[in-house]
Amino acid sequence: MITFEGAAKHYPDGTVAVADLDLTVETGQTTVFVGPSGSGKTTSLRMINRMVEPTRGTVRIDGVDIRDRDPALLRRGIGYVIQQAGLFPHRTVLDNIATVPLLLGTPRRAARARAAELMELVGLDPAMGRRWPHQLSGGQQQRVGVARALAADPPVLLMDEPFSAVDPVVRTGLQDELLRLQQELRKTIVFVTHDIDEAVRLGDRIAVFRPGGELAQYDSPERLLTDPADDFVEGFVGHDRGVRRLSFFPARVLSLRDDVVFEDDLKVEDVRHIAAEHPWLLVVDTERSPVGWLSDRSLVDVPSGIRLSELDTVPFGHTFTVETDSLRAALDSAVLSPAGRAVGVDVDGRVLGVVTQDDLGAALWSVTE
Amino acid sequence: MSAPAAALDWAQGVWDWAAANWYYPDEPGRGIRPRLIEHIRLSYASIAIGLLLAVPLGLACVRWKPLYPPLLTGVNVLYAVPSIALFFLLLPYTGFSDWTAIVPLAVYTLVILLPNVVDGLHQVPDHVRQAAVAMGFGPLRRLVRVETPVALPVIIAGLRVASVATISMVSVASLVGLGGLGRLILSDGFRRQFDAPIVVGVVLVVLLAFATDALLVLAQRLLTPWARRDRPRTGSVRRRRAAATAAADAPALASTAVAPPGKG
Numbered sequence: 001m002i003t004f005e006g007a008a009k010h011y012p013d014g015t016v017a018v019a020d021l022d023l024t025v026e027t028g029q030t031t032v033f034v035g036p037s038g039s040g041k042t043t044s045l046r047m048i049n050r051m052v053e054p055t056r057g058t059v060r061i062d063g064v065d066i067r068d069r070d071p072a073l074l075r076r077g078i079g080y081v082i083q084q085a086g087l088f089p090h091r092t093v094l095d096n097i098a099t100v101p102l103l104l105g106t107p108r109r110a111a112r113a114r115a116a117e118l119m120e121l122v123g124l125d126p127a128m129g130r131r132w133p134h135q136l137s138g139g140q141q142q143r144v145g146v147a148r149a150l151a152a153d154p155p156v157l158l159m160d161e162p163f164s165a166v167d168p169v170v171r172t173g174l175q176d177e178l179l180r181l182q183q184e185l186r187k188t189i190v191f192v193t194h195d196i197d198e199a200v201r202l203g204d205r206i207a208v209f210r211p212g213g214e215l216a217q218y219d220s221p222e223r224l225l226t227d228p229a230d231d232f233v234e235g236f237v238g239h240d241r242g243v244r245r246l247s248f249f250p251a252r253v254l255s256l257r258d259d260v261v262f263e264d265d266l267k268v269e270d271v272r273h274i275a276a277e278h279p280w281l282l283v284v285d286t287e288r289s290p291v292g293w294l295s296d297r298s299l300v301d302v303p304s305g306i307r308l309s310e311l312d313t314v315p316f317g318h319t320f321t322v323e324t325d326s327l328r329a330a331l332d333s334a335v336l337s338p339a340g341r342a343v344g345v346d347v348d349g350r351v352l353g354v355v356t357q358d359d360l361g362a363a364l365w366s367v368t369e
Numbered sequence: 370m371s372a373p374a375a376a377l378d379w380a381q382g383v384w385d386w387a388a389a390n391w392y393y394p395d396e397p398g399r400g401i402r403p404r405l406i407e408h409i410r411l412s413y414a415s416i417a418i419g420l421l422l423a424v425p426l427g428l429a430c431v432r433w434k435p436l437y438p439p440l441l442t443g444v445n446v447l448y449a450v451p452s453i454a455l456f457f458l459l460l461p462y463t464g465f466s467d468w469t470a471i472v473p474l475a476v477y478t479l480v481i482l483l484p485n486v487v488d489g490l491h492q493v494p495d496h497v498r499q500a501a502v503a504m505g506f507g508p509l510r511r512l513v514r515v516e517t518p519v520a521l522p523v524i525i526a527g528l529r530v531a532s533v534a535t536i537s538m539v540s541v542a543s544l545v546g547l548g549g550l551g552r553l554i555l556s557d558g559f560r561r562q563f564d565a566p567i568v569v570g571v572v573l574v575v576l577l578a579f580a581t582d583a584l585l586v587l588a589q590r591l592l593t594p595w596a597r598r599d600r601p602r603t604g605s606v607r608r609r610r611a612a613a614t615a616a617a618d619a620p621a622l623a624s625t626a627v628a629p630p631g632k633g
């Protein structure tokens with residue numbers, strides 16, 4: 001547990017980087033500091049490993065005032081990851097990862113063996129261990145940065161915008177990886193970002209900072225989106241927070257209908273009576289993989305006896321996985337579908353049913369009210 | 370005789386002179402070889418001492434920032450004093466010992482190297498320094514284990530400039546009666562109105578400079594295998610400046626001294 005007790009940082013030029021921060025970071029959780037540029041996130045983060053000394057107040061780790069600890073020794077027990085990875089250009093990837101164990105006196109062989117293990121843990125090919133850092137892509141360097149921070153198995157991990165310098169696809173991959181690692185390792189992570197989406201995705205708890213270094217709100221991601229403390233937080237989380245909140249509700253709550261889903265070996269006359277009532281029918285193959293949408297009008301001129309598989313269909317767009325996706329994914333797939341309907345599938349990709357925008361609207365209304 | 374044949378004849382003459390005067394077994398102090406060895410001794414000792422001074426001073430300047438401006442101004446002023454004047458000024462104290470040449474030349478090496486050491490250390494990316502702090506490197510360990518190795522390519526680049534300048538300036542030391550290949554150029558050549566010693570001296574100085582530079586390039590490859598070579602390194606502005614100043618001083622002196630026999 002990390003506690004800030006009235007911790008403040010005032011610079012001699014009058015800048016208040018952090019104003020009286022009171023906050024508790026729970027052990028084994030991911031706490032995200034989010035806020036606009038200059039709101040004191042980095043300063044607060046660095047108070048934890050004494051890279052910044054508060055001008056007032058106290059920071060404790062598990063009840064111990066960190067001023068009682070030697071800074072260098074304290075830091076060897078706290079992992080730290082930064083935006084540009086900060087890898088040592090003159091050391092190989094493997095030796096970069098082994099840095100802290102070597103500082104702690106681990107024999108070189110053991111430190112390197114551990115480093116190779118960590119490379120696998122963060123999803124890197126251990127063969128890359130002999131490369132120099134500049135021979136890696138930005139995303140790979142970032143993974144090395146994470147591995148290096150984990151090398152001495154510190155209970156606390158500080159991450160200052162670790163993923164903001166990589167492209168969105170790589171970033172999503174790194175976030176997934178971090179979620180997976182955290183599932184396994186249960187570290188106390190403090191993560192700084194200015195991206196509210198990243199905060200919501202990764203955080204168990206989110207601290208929103210406002211300019212002037214004040215804490216505006218400290219809450220679970222869901223509470224933050226449902227109930228912003230004030231106009232600043234509301235503006236910061238974005239006016240689309242309603243839609244964003246849908247990520248917290250499972251798509252399972254939707255009632256899917258399968259009476260408009262037909263296998264493609266059926267004949268046109270078998271489905272005509274349904275098409276009279278429903279503007280869109282979903283055609284699936286005999287394995288129940290989606291084939292495409294059929295509009296009621298396209299059936300009008302088709303003579304009887306033709307099989308559905310012989311007709312042209314409209315692409316079905318994105319599907320959503322009923323078991324694992326959120327309402328947000330379902331809504332997304334409905335909005336993007338040419339038929340205005342979302343196709344729900346099971347984890348193997350077999351169609352379970354479709355949901356219309358009306359049904360979706362009703363479900364959204366009932367869960368979010 | 371045609372021009373090419375005359376040139377060939379002249380080159381043959383120079384070569385014969387060099388072969389005849391290379392080494393006198395019964396007179397070890399005479400000949401070209403002892404001059405070459407003196408030249409290597411004087412220049413390498415100056416470079417080594419300059420380097421040994423520049424690194425700790427550079428580290429100190431980075432650690433205690435206010436130290437750098439006065440120190441740089443101080444050594445720059447020394448650099449402005451023509452080398453020959455410094456040699457003469459030292460003569461009463463150090464006599465005709467090696468130190469008379471080594472002390473000023475080590476100072477010149479220091480002048481060229483100090484900014485390189487300081488710039489090299491300043492160019493260590495901030496995120497690398499921050500990462501070192503955050504992982505629990507103390508200030509001294511960080512300087513020795515992270516910042517100095519990362520600055521090494523810039524330091525070696527400075528060393529290359531300094532070594533060529535120093536090897537060239539050792540020739541001037543001969544003017545005040547110290548050893549080195551300059552004796553061939555200045556004493557023998559000038560006095561006898563005879564150009565073979567000058568040519569041999571100049572060629573050997575140039576070859577020595579090339580060989581030393583090649584050694585340093587090799588050292589750089591071995592010491593900094595991690596430095597990427599596909600990207601121009603940002604020490605080059607200072608490096609060019611240092612090279613320009615060095616060129617403006619040493620060879621200028623050397624060439625004025627060599628000019629009369631060349632014309633004669």
Ligand SMILES: Nc1ncnc2c1ncn2[C@@H]1O[C@H](COP(=O)(O)OP(=O)(O)OP(=O)(O)O)[C@@H](O)[C@H]1O
Nearest residue numbers: 011015016017036037038039040041042043044194
């Ligand atoms: N050494 C310093 N002297 C004076 N002011 C400083 C110093 N270091 C930081 N500040 C100020 O403290 C404030 C908070 O800085 P901090 O780096 O914590 O912000 P941040 O929230 O991390 O911003 P960003 O998202 O841009 O990284 C800023 O206004 C900054 O200018």
Ligand SMILES: [Mg+2]
Nearest residue numbers: 041042043160
């Ligand atoms: Mg910051």
